Amino acid sequence: MAEPVQASHAHEKHHDEQSFWRKFIFSTDHKVIGVQYSMTGLAFLLFGFALMMLMRWQLAYPGEPIPFVGSLFGDNRAPGGIMLPDFYNELGAMHGTIMVFLGVVPLAVGGFGNFVMPLQLGAPDMAFPRINMLSYWFLFLGGVTMFASFFLPNGAAGNGWTSYSPLADIALNGQSAWLIGMIFLITSSLLGAVNFITTAVQLRAPGLTWMRLPFFCWAQIVTAFLLLLAFPPLEAAGVLQLMDRIANTSFFIPEGLVVGGEVLERSGGGSPLLWQHLFWFLAHPEVYVLILPAMGIVAEVIANNSRKPLWGYRSLVYSLVFLGFMSFLVWAHHMFITGMGSVMSTFFQTTTMIISIPSVIILSALFISLWGGSIRFNTPMLFALGFLPMFGIGGLTGLPLGLSAADIPLHDTYYVIGHFHYVVAPGTLFALFAGIYYWFPKVTGRKMNEFLGKLHFWPSFVFMNGVFFPMLIQGLNGVSRRLADGGVTYDFAGDVTGLNVMMSVSAWCLALAQIPFIINFFMSIRNGEKAGRNPWNSTTLEWLAPSPAPHGNFDQPIVVKRGPYEYSVPGSDQDFVPQADLVKT
Amino acid sequence: MEIPYTIEAHPETGLNNGKIGIWLFLASEVMLFGALFATFIMLRLGADGNWGAMQEEAELNVPLATLNTAVLIGSSLTMVMAWASLMRGQLARFRLFGWATVGCGGIFLVIKYFEYTAKFAHDHYPESNTFLAIYFAMTGLHALHVIGGMAWNAYFAGPGSKLFHRNRQWLTDRVEHSGLFWHFVDLIWIFLFPVFYLL
Amino acid sequence: MSEHVDIDKQVRVYFLVFGALMVCTLITVGAAALDVSMPVAITIGLFIASIKASLVACFFMHLIDEKRVIYLALGLTVALFVVLLALPILTSFTDQVGDFERVEAPAPH
Numbered sequence: 001m002a003e004p005v006q007a008s009h010a011h012e013k014h015h016d017e018q019s020f021w022r023k024f025i026f027s028t029d030h031k032v033i034g035v036q037y038s039m040t041g042l043a044f045l046l047f048g049f050a051l052m053m054l055m056r057w058q059l060a061y062p063g064e065p066i067p068f069v070g071s072l073f074g075d076n077r078a079p080g081g082i083m084l085p086d087f088y089n090e091l092g093a094m095h096g097t098i099m100v101f102l103g104v105v106p107l108a109v110g111g112f113g114n115f116v117m118p119l120q121l122g123a124p125d126m127a128f129p130r131i132n133m134l135s136y137w138f139l140f141l142g143g144v145t146m147f148a149s150f151f152l153p154n155g156a157a158g159n160g161w162t163s164y165s166p167l168a169d170i171a172l173n174g175q176s177a178w179l180i181g182m183i184f185l186i187t188s189s190l191l192g193a194v195n196f197i198t199t200a201v202q203l204r205a206p207g208l209t210w211m212r213l214p215f216f217c218w219a220q221i222v223t224a225f226l227l228l229l230a231f232p233p234l235e236a237a238g239v240l241q242l243m244d245r246i247a248n249t250s251f252f253i254p255e256g257l258v259v260g261g262e263v264l265e266r267s268g269g270g271s272p273l274l275w276q277h278l279f280w281f282l283a284h285p286e287v288y289v290l291i292l293p294a295m296g297i298v299a300e301v302i303a304n305n306s307r308k309p310l311w312g313y314r315s316l317v318y319s320l321v322f323l324g325f326m327s328f329l330v331w332a333h334h335m336f337i338t339g340m341g342s343v344m345s346t347f348f349q350t351t352t353m354i355i356s357i358p359s360v361i362i363l364s365a366l367f368i369s370l371w372g373g374s375i376r377f378n379t380p381m382l383f384a385l386g387f388l389p390m391f392g393i394g395g396l397t398g399l400p401l402g403l404s405a406a407d408i409p410l411h412d413t414y415y416v417i418g419h420f421h422y423v424v425a426p427g428t429l430f431a432l433f434a435g436i437y438y439w440f441p442k443v444t445g446r447k448m449n450e451f452l453g454k455l456h457f458w459p460s461f462v463f464m465n466g467v468f469f470p471m472l473i474q475g476l477n478g479v480s481r482r483l484a485d486g487g488v489t490y491d492f493a494g495d496v497t498g499l500n501v502m503m504s505v506s507a508w509c510l511a512l513a514q515i516p517f518i519i520n521f522f523m524s525i526r527n528g529e530k531a532g533r534n535p536w537n538s539t540t541l542e543w544l545a546p547s548p549a550p551h552g553n554f555d556q557p558i559v560v561k562r563g564p565y566e567y568s569v570p571g572s573d574q575d576f577v578p579q580a581d582l583v584k585t
Numbered sequence: 586m587e588i589p590y591t592i593e594a595h596p597e598t599g600l601n602n603g604k605i606g607i608w609l610f611l612a613s614e615v616m617l618f619g620a621l622f623a624t625f626i627m628l629r630l631g632a633d634g635n636w637g638a639m640q641e642e643a644e645l646n647v648p649l650a651t652l653n654t655a656v657l658i659g660s661s662l663t664m665v666m667a668w669a670s671l672m673r674g675q676l677a678r679f680r681l682f683g684w685a686t687v688g689c690g691g692i693f694l695v696i697k698y699f700e701y702t703a704k705f706a707h708d709h710y711p712e713s714n715t716f717l718a719i720y721f722a723m724t725g726l727h728a729l730h731v732i733g734g735m736a737w738n739a740y741f742a743g744p745g746s747k748l749f750h751r752n753r754q755w756l757t758d759r760v761e762h763s764g765l766f767w768h769f770v771d772l773i774w775i776f777l778f779p780v781f782y783l784l
Numbered sequence: 785m786s787e788h789v790d791i792d793k794q795v796r797v798y799f800l801v802f803g804a805l806m807v808c809t810l811i812t813v814g815a816a817a818l819d820v821s822m823p824v825a826i827t828i829g830l831f832i833a834s835i836k837a838s839l840v841a842c843f844f845m846h847l848i849d850e851k852r853v854i855y856l857a858l859g860l861t862v863a864l865f866v867v868l869l870a871l872p873i874l875t876s877f878t879d880q881v882g883d884f885e886r887v888e889a890p891a892p893h
Binding site: 605612615616622623651769783 | 822826873
């Protein structure tokens with residue numbers, strides 16, 4: 001790798017004498033930042049899960065006091081431990097926001113992207129290490145803002161994670177804090193996206209051509225473009241909604257809006273649907289931000305553990321790029337019930353059907369990759385294999401929602417919740433777990449425990465389905481997703497409300513199933529089985545670096561000679577041939 | 586540890602990291618202002634013919650805005666001249682043009698301040714109607730960009746110019762990148778001016 | 785990045801562009817005073833603004849002679865910019881059969 005002709009040597013001197021703060025807190029090393037992102041993401045995933053478990057109590061046993069923790073929430077949230085509907089709304093909105101923007105995105109993009117991508121590119125670090133640090137601290141600020149909003153006098157935002165106007169414009173809860181938090185999170189993602197793309201374009205090791213790039217890197221690049229170009233409109237919309245709340249403007253408030261029996265004293269003239277357009281312009285690509293890195297992780301794990309090249313690498317890459325582009329053209333399928341004309345709804349139905357094609361190609365290629373492989377059923381592989389059918393269910397249940405005739409009755413029912421949770425929870429989260437088990441040795445130099453890993457996977461797999469499958473049944477019966485009592489006050493829902501208890505018990509069992517993971521995670525940092533550079537006999541470049549890798553990553557020159565998945569090459573003495581030759585061991 | 590291609594161009598792309606970074610950032614800015622222009626059009630089309638009346642009532646000051654347009658265009662010229670001075674190796678001239686750019690930004694903001702206070706004096710606030718709301722939102726966000734660009738340029742014209750003695754090429758590139766941002770801010774104003782004041 | 789450009793020639797171009805931008809600004813102010821219908825006025829105004837923006841982008845921002853990677857990224861951005869502007873408007877202001885709903889022309893001023 002060519003060295004800069006002339007460069008600043010200012011902070012090179014201090015290299016070895018970095019203080020604790022520079023090394024672990026305000027680090028510019030992509031690996032430390034990646035770990036910071038991951039730990040933040042995991043903590044928020046647990047927190048968001050906790051919010052959901054409270055909601056599940058209310059859904060299963062509406063009007064009964066919450067056991068153990070009910071007294072903690074005070075009289076304005078849960079008098080006598082019984083959850084008020086406003087509190088339920090607060091939990092619902094913040095569960096969605098936290099899981100998407102503070103849980104999955106930081107872990108999948110900030111964590112895995114930051115840690116793994118430069119290593120897989122053979123780069124010493126990200127292109128802009130200080131911007132990388134800044135990006136994490138913006139995320140941290142956003143997280144603190146969101147978390148702190150629970151302690152505002154009127155509580156956190158409670159208008160759904162979509163924050164539809166005009167409700168969100170006039171609600172008395174912590175919506176303003178939500179918007180400010182979102183602006184921090186968006187800024188963080190934008191800085192990260194600039195960094196990711198520049199790194200991938202500029203810092204690939206010699207010989208690492210685009211068609212030799214691991215699929216995971218492709219997924220991160222496409223994701224970064226989605227973040228870069230889809231997030232700014234939400235930032236603009238966030239500023240406008242904040243103005244609606246603080247400066248009494250009427251961007252999203254129509255004329256003559258009646259609130260509590262009185263006409264609201266605003267100039268009016270705004271468009272509530274405009275918020276939905278700007279929100280979904282981000283939020284549909286955001287769905288792919290959640291799923292593409294997951295697909296990337298699964299592809300790596302499957303190729304490695306089936307000891308076979310990925311099937312159809314090129315079609316995978318082209319599908320991914322096409323998927324990313326198309327994701328900008330489908331957003332109004334979230335808005336079929338807003339009464340758009342048949343021409344426009346036909347347009348969005350068509351694009352929605354088209355976008356399912358590359359998803360199916362990717363999923364099929366991953367399935368076919370298993371065919372004839374000598375599969376190792378270790379924990380990362382189990383999670384990756386779990387991802388495939390779960391994402392399949394999630395994707396297929398989405399098709400009816402992409403057609404307006406079917407969407408109109410299903411919209412706002414539990415069917416929608418079941419659909420996207422299948423994509424994101426047993427889909428993306430399983431892939432993220434696979435990634436954690438897979439790359440843990442690179443981060444710490446030690447493997448995670450296999451027995452505890454399996455004890456984590458099997459119950460999680462069972463209970464995930466226990467939570468989400470009944471949602472599809474409830475939704476097809478027409479149970480609204482927004483009822484704080486789970487539908488007991490609706491006669492037609494009578495047949496299926498009993499499922500609420502099963503779903504809630506599954507959710508609590510799912511929480512118990514995470515205990516082996518948490519124990520395994522912290523125990524393995526110190527006591528796990530020692531791993532060398534390449535514990536999984538993998539081909540991609542990150543496994544040529546020492547485990548854990550030092551600042552600057554590689555202790556040998558990297559010259560890439562071949563594609564990313566050269567497993568079981570005939571005539572080779574090992575069943576894998578790394579992308580670059582290992583000089584030192 | 587050094588990051589490759591911080592200064593010298595990558596042999597394949599022909600670009601250094603900063604150039605790609607700043608253009609990607611500007612791409613996201615295009616989408617940010619794109620959303621605001623979309624909002625503008627939606628509000629205008631949704632105003633059922635009242636838009637002209639709202640615009641007239643707002644009494645925006647066209648001569649002041651024309652002057653401001655000239656000031657910003659002038660600042661773009663001083664910006665490219667600052668960069669050209671560095672290309673010629675003239676540090677003093679670079680700093681002069683750099684501060685001139687910052688000064689033009691300052692004049693722009695002062696004029697903007699007089700425009701805003703004149704609106705407030707006539708009880709024209711963002712809450713008055715949707716025209717004024719989007720006017721204040723877009724010009725306000727633009728003004729924030731001007732402030733950001735001023736800070737960036739002031740840094741290079743001031744303390745950042747020391748880099749000239751250590752690594753002239755690097756300073757020239759970084760000034761080029763801050764210039765790209767500055768011209769982009771000018772470019773946005775070129776659209777804001779007719780859209781709010783003239784049409 | 786201009787490895788071998790003649791900087792004096794560049795500077796002359798900058799002054800020419802500056803002059804053209806100033807002239808365009810005066811034209812656009814003058815054209816706004818003409819008594820034409822609103823659609824015509826909008827077309828003229830945006831046309832001149834686009835010329836000015838192209839001048840700034842091509843010469844001040846050196847886009848007339850830029851590398852392929854940047855054209856690719858900006859091409860994608862422009863495509864999505866058009867999508868962002870066009871689709872919400874088409875969705876909100878077309879009727880059930882897809883024709884533009886009659887939105888009354890703004891009152892002339």
